[in-house]
Amino acid sequence: MERLPGFRDFYPEPLPDGEAWSASVRKDIFESWHNVAERYAFQLYDGPPLEPLSLFTAKSGQEIVGQLYNFEDKGERAVALRPEMTPTVARMVAARERHYKKPIKWYSIPQLFRYERQQKGRLREHFQFNADIFGEADPAADAELIAMLIDLLRDFDLTAEDFVIRLSSRNAWQDFFNQNGGDESKAYDFYQAVDKLERTAPEESEKKFQALGFTLEQVHNFIAAGEPTDELQAVLDNLAARGMSDFVKIDYNVIRGLAYYTGVVYEAFDRHGKFRAIAGGGRYDQLVSLVSGGKKNIPAAGFAMGDVVLVELLKDRKLLPEIHGNIEIYALLEDESKRPATLSMIQMLREEGWNVEYPLAPIKPDKQFRRALELGAELTVRIDDDESAVLKNLNTKIEKKMPIHELAEHLFKTICENDLE
Amino acid sequence: MERLPGFRDFYPEPLPDGEAWSASVRKDIFESWHNVAERYAFQLYDGPPLEPLSLFTAKSGQEIVGQLYNFEDKGERAVALRPEMTPTVARMVAARERHYKKPIKWYSIPQLFRYERQQKGRLREHFQFNADIFGEADPAADAELIAMLIDLLRDFDLTAEDFVIRLSSRNAWQDFFNQNGGDESKAYDFYQAVDKLERTAPEESEKKFQALGFTLEQVHNFIAAGEPTDELQAVLDNLAARGMSDFVKIDYNVIRGLAYYTGVVYEAFDRHGKFRAIAGGGRYDQLVSLVSGGKKNIPAAGFAMGDVVLVELLKDRKLLPEIHGNIEIYALLEDESKRPATLSMIQMLREEGWNVEYPLAPIKPDKQFRRALELGAELTVRIDDDESAVLKNLNTKIEKKMPIHELAEHLFKTICENDLE
Numbered sequence: 059m060e061r062l063p064g065f066r067d068f069y070p071e072p073l074p075d076g077e078a079w080s081a082s083v084r085k086d087i088f089e090s091w092h093n094v095a096e097r098y099a100f101q102l103y104d105g106p107p108l109e110p111l112s113l114f115t116a117k118s119g120q121e122i123v124g125q126l127y128n129f130e131d132k133g134e135r136a137v138a139l140r141p142e143m144t145p146t147v148a149r150m151v152a153a154r155e156r157h158y159k160k161p162i163k164w165y166s167i168p169q170l171f172r173y174e175r176q177q178k179g180r181l182r183e184h185f186q187f188n189a190d191i192f193g194e195a196d197p198a199a200d201a202e203l204i205a206m207l208i209d210l211l212r213d214f215d216l217t218a219e220d221f222v223i224r225l226s227s228r229n230a231w232q233d234f235f236n237q238n239g240g241d242e243s244k245a246y247d248f249y250q251a252v253d254k255l256e257r258t259a260p261e262e263s264e265k266k267f268q269a270l271g272f273t274l275e276q277v278h279n280f281i282a283a284g285e286p287t288d289e290l291q292a293v294l295d296n297l298a299a300r301g302m303s304d305f306v307k308i309d310y311n312v313i314r315g316l317a318y319y320t321g322v323v324y325e326a327f328d329r330h331g332k333f334r335a336i337a338g339g340g341r342y343d344q345l346v347s348l349v350s351g352g353k354k355n356i357p358a359a360g361f362a363m364g365d366v367v368l369v370e371l372l373k374d375r376k377l378l379p380e381i382h383g384n385i386e387i388y389a390l391l392e393d394e395s396k397r398p399a400t401l402s403m404i405q406m407l408r409e410e411g412w413n414v415e416y417p418l419a420p421i422k423p424d425k426q427f428r429r430a431l432e433l434g435a436e437l438t439v440r441i442d443d444d445e446s447a448v449l450k451n452l453n454t455k456i457e458k459k460m461p462i463h464e465l466a467e468h469l470f471k472t473i474c475e476n477d478l479e
Numbered sequence: 480m481e482r483l484p485g486f487r488d489f490y491p492e493p494l495p496d497g498e499a500w501s502a503s504v505r506k507d508i509f510e511s512w513h514n515v516a517e518r519y520a521f522q523l524y525d526g527p528p529l530e531p532l533s534l535f536t537a538k539s540g541q542e543i544v545g546q547l548y549n550f551e552d553k554g555e556r557a558v559a560l561r562p563e564m565t566p567t568v569a570r571m572v573a574a575r576e577r578h579y580k581k582p583i584k585w586y587s588i589p590q591l592f593r594y595e596r597q598q599k600g601r602l603r604e605h606f607q608f609n610a611d612i613f614g615e616a617d618p619a620a621d622a623e624l625i626a627m628l629i630d631l632l633r634d635f636d637l638t639a640e641d642f643v644i645r646l647s648s649r650n651a652w653q654d655f656f657n658q659n660g661g662d663e664s665k666a667y668d669f670y671q672a673v674d675k676l677e678r679t680a681p682e683e684s685e686k687k688f689q690a691l692g693f694t695l696e697q698v699h700n701f702i703a704a705g706e707p708t709d710e711l712q713a714v715l716d717n718l719a720a721r722g723m724s725d726f727v728k729i730d731y732n733v734i735r736g737l738a739y740y741t742g743v744v745y746e747a748f749d750r751h752g753k754f755r756a757i758a759g760g761g762r763y764d765q766l767v768s769l770v771s772g773g774k775k776n777i778p779a780a781g782f783a784m785g786d787v788v789l790v791e792l793l794k795d796r797k798l799l800p801e802i803h804g805n806i807e808i809y810a811l812l813e814d815e816s817k818r819p820a821t822l823s824m825i826q827m828l829r830e831e832g833w834n835v836e837y838p839l840a841p842i843k844p845d846k847q848f849r850r851a852l853e854l855g856a857e858l859t860v861r862i863d864d865d866e867s868a869v870l871k872n873l874n875t876k877i878e879k880k881m882p883i884h885e886l887a888e889h890l891f892k893t894i895c896e897n898d899l900e
Contacts, residue, residue: 059531059533059534059537059570059573059770059771059772060531061526061527061530061531061570062527062529062530062531062552062556062558063554065527065529066527067524067525067526067527067571067574068523068524068525068526069524069571069575070522070523070524070585073575074578081522081523081524081525081587082522082523084525085513085523092506093832096805096834097829097832097833097834097835098829098834098835099805099806099834099835099836099854101491101502101503101805102489102491102502102503102506103488103489103490103491103502104488104489104502104505105482105488105489106482106483106486106487106488106604107528107590107604108483108486108548108560108592108604109482109483110480110481110482110483112480113480116480127529127552129550129551130550131483131548131594132594132596133484133596135483137483139529149480149482150488150490152480153488154490154494157495159850159853161839164491166502169528171529173552173553175553175554183527183528183529191839194839194840196839196840198839198840199839199840202839205826209829209830295819296822298819299818299819299820299822299823300822300823300825300826301823301826302826349480350480351480384517384520384522385520397720398716398719398720399720401717401720401721402720402721402722404721405626405721405722405723408518408519408630409630411514411518412518413517413518413519413520414518414519414520415520415584418582418612418615418617418619418620418623419615419617419619419620429580432580433520
């Protein structure tokens with residue numbers, strides 16, 4: 059029996075014949091995400107993986123349905139597996155925002171789902187780090203988010219040589235569009251044309267822009283000038299104060315495809331240009347109002363970073379977290395008569411917090427020893443007599459006999475202070 | 480817009496008017512689960528939340544479909560949100576078991592989904608700790624799992640006064656059934672009747688057993704005798720060697736409803752009898768064969784513990800993990816001219832690993848101070864002049880001025896050694 063196409067199994071370690079992904083890599087990455095978010099004083103939340111379909115169509119229109127895992131449940135509700143986290147967090151904030159002092163700084167690490175029929179070989183699920191700030195309209199909030207994004211990437215030892223945040227502004231594009239006589243009802247088509255500019259043949263882009271009353275040259279000139287707006291300058295100054303200027307540049311090629319962005323927008327890119335965007339975000343001050351049917355009006359900004367491109371990038375730069383076995387001690391069992399005393403010793407060690415493995419069923423001593431090595435254990439321990447045990451450091455090969463009740467203390471010295479004399 | 484009935488939002492902290500659940504409680508519980516599993520040398524895995532429907536019907540028959548979130552995807556595949564983890568792990572092990580030395584000791588913390596139309600007010604999703612040992616038929620594997628279950632509960636400070644593992648055996652029941660002339664084709668009906676015995680009126684149980692050729696008295700006598708089989712005695716001896724005898728008792732009322740158990744079975748119960756089972760498991764030596772269409776034959780045993788009953792129990796015993804704000808330092812901003820220097824200082828502190836919050840937009844100093852207290856920060860810090868900062872311990876109220884470059888060292892002493900002189 060096979061798993062569904064586009065879904066991943068997470069085996070404990072990366073498969074020799076497969077992807078870089080594994081449960082241990084995922085756990086390391088999530089731990090890093092949690093740590094950085096906590097340093098930035100963001101608080102963890104989560105919502106349901108299954109939501110009413112209308113939550114997503116309210117935000118993105120009916121056209122999103124073609125990309126969803128949507129179905130009717132047994133209670134005849136139109137439901138969908140979440141394709142993104144922003145509508146859920148907007149719903150949650152709208153429901154309880156009066157209970158919170160502003161700004162609200164929240165993060166989450168949801169698994170998300172998209173079903174696009176044509177995408178052969180593309181994943182249909184991924185994990186995503188999501189962060190949002192609600193209730194603060196100042197660009198200081200955008201800068202705080204961008205700084206966290208930079209530190210999320212630096213936490214994996216990526217540097218300014220590896221990635222850059224391309225910073226842009228919906229407001230700047232909107233001003234350009236209005237000042238040059240754009241028709242407001244076609245603004246979204248214009249943003250879409252800009253969003254696809256780098257991936258579209260110039261003749262085609264030229265046609266698109268002329269239909270909207272612009273020339274491709276006008277658009278190119280605006281991008282080339284790259285004059286920061288006041289809000290972008292405030293973001294740049296804020297990041298400069300943090301020593302982060304090397305990680306960010308103004309780049310009006312970025313505009314973000316979705317309709318609901320309203321201010322600062324940005325995307326993180328690999329400097330070598332090998333991968334899709336690593337992360338993206340911006341300001342969406344109208345979204346909570348949209349999701350709450352106009353009842354709540356709270357400024358908001360946020361970004362998301364998926365796990366898939368990040369892992370590809372880390373693998374490319376040889377920065378993937380190393381897989382370390384989590385077994386510290388292997389308890390050897392010379393003969394079965396010693397099993398009760400060995401189990402008692404193992405229990406004592408585990409209660410002290412050590413990760414301990416041992417042979418569940420009788421196997422030969424040399425096989426046990428090989429197993430200890432295969433598992434990457436640092437030490438073996440075996441009962442010697444009623445009172446004492448023998449500890450062996452598998453790196454130094456030094457053995458030491460000691461009273462069983464002194465084991466815990468010796469282990470602390472051996473592993474934590476690297477000192478088995 | 481509302482979330483779906485039966486699903487939970489996880490706000491950062493428990494809602495004053497709601498359930499005990501929150502993202503922070505969930506994170507604490509998961510961390511405990513990870514730690515105990517690692518001490519027992521289990522390795523983390525995960526699989527897709529969406530699987531082919533046939534994976535679940537192969538194991539549990541068509542009748543399970545009525546309890547599932549199942550639908551047809553856009554590729555016309557019959558799929559279902561996973562209602563349990565065991566079929567997925569059996570599928571994963573069957574696919575790659577030759578790459579692993581036995582025994583395989585794996586754990587996972589999946590979110591699971593059930594749609595039962597009649598269950599008003601019942602949750603339709605929950606999280607579950609799952610652990611399995613593959614490739615070891617000896618009862619030592621069952622004992623290792625039960626010991627871990629005991630330590631998972633003890634890790635929340637639950638004691639032998641709070642819970643007990645009721646230990647039973649499918650083999651013992653099967654022997655009883657065969658020795659008393661039971662018709663093998665009706666064995667599953669018999670197990671079902673035993674499983675429901677404690678929740679069924681005696682007259683009804685009497686009728687059920689008589690239809691199968693037994694008397695209720697026969698069944699009651701077998702339960703009352705409670706003679707451990709050899710394999711159960713081996714489990715008891717193994718747990719006794721670990722000092723865990725107080726946490727386990729033979730109780731043939733337990734049999735586990737599902738068809739596929741083959742040996743030792745058990746359930747963890749609240750001693751006060753207030754809640755449903757906390758956890759349950761057993762041996763299912765045929766399951767990998769079933770899921771792999773007979774291609775692989777690997778003995779297996781495991782258990783699962785959900786988050787919902789556990790949290791109810793911990794709340795009842797006042798043992799829920801305490802909610803601690805994760806903010807250590809609040810940086811005060813006396814006036815906006817100091818923002819760049821303050822951002823620089825914050826960046827330095829965050830890079831040292833401290834969790835730091837500060838006012839994103841200009842607010843009055845007394846409001847900032849109140850915010851620091853509300854957030855549960857331990858310290859405030861503010862830029863004094865170009866060279867120095869003032870640190871204040873919010874518990875002792877002691878203030879200290881020091882050069883900015885000495886801050887990190889002082890903070891370490893203050894928070895880690897509780898010493899702000």
